[in-house]
Amino acid sequence: MNRIRNIALAALLGGVFPSMTPACAQVPTDSSVREMRQRLQTLQQQLDQLNATRDPTARQRLMQQNWQGLQDYLGWMHSRWGVGDPWMSGHHGMGGGMMGRGMMGSGAGMGWQVPQGMSPGTYWQQMHDYMQVMQRQMGGIAQSADSQARMRLLQEHWQNLYQHLQTIRGMGWMWAGPMMPGMMWRPMPGVGNAQPLPEPGSRGAALVTTYCTQCHAAPSPTLHTAADWASVTSRMQLHMASGSSGIKTPTEEEMRVILSYMRQHAR
DSSP, X not given: OHHHHHHHHHHHHXXXXXXXXXXXXXXXXXXXXXXXXXXXXXXXXXXXXHHHXXXXXXXXXXXXXXXXHHHHHHHXXXXXXXXXXXXXXXXXXXXXOOEEOSTTSSSEEOOOOOOTTOOHHXXXXXXXXXXXHHHHHHHHHHHOOSHHHHHHHHHHHHHHHHHXXXXXXXXXXXXXXXXXXXXXXXXXXXXXXXXXXXXXXXXXXXXXHHHXXXXXXXXXXXXXXXXXXXXXXXXXXXXXXXXXXXXXXXXXXXXHHHHHHHHHTOO
16 A cells, blocks of 8 residues: 555656666665765865855856756665665656766766756755755764664665755655655655645645645645646546555546646646
8 A cells, every 4th residue: 555655646746757776785885985975075065166156157057067966966876775766766747857967977867957946046055054964964874883774874865865855846745744654754844844725715725635635745736837737637546546445536527626726726
């Protein structure tokens, strides 16, 4: 049942995402941890350079470089040690498809674009303190002598970065409301507040609240365009109807109301 619910969330976000088979599932060695620290240092240097640069074009370039580098870092950890979940990388709502990027070395980047309207100054503010968190996490990984503890800390490092990037993208609603049994995510303090639905008294808002929040917080209609919502809700309906115990499935008429509501208030 947990697996079906996980797939349902992926479907709502834009599709069932392709699997990435880790090339190596071994515990990171001390030399591997040093390599991770070097990659983090490169990302920190990019962020420092962004803050010190005054040329607007250069600041935009550095922001884009750092944003993609963080995605590459996630993909590299996943392909190297299998941390994270494969379906979290993909297309439509969650990114632009699995792709390799060369900037940070081998690994698969997610292909998410910098959020529309994000300025380099705002980006620096949102990433500056979190980079310190990442460095502290890396220190814990390096100090751990127990292999299981090191893998657990690495998994937390991966998932917290993923969650932070998604929150910047406006996807914090995924962990703001009711969560699916068995999901790995731990709430991050101060982030992920779900946006209220438009026209909360309408039937469309009521149906979204009834069905979508069985597994997660209600998604904002502005997550997708009006054209995209047809395929997203279709996949959502398919997975809700897959026979999972305790999951209520909307009727065809209710699905039409949901689709109409999401399209009406789409971005």
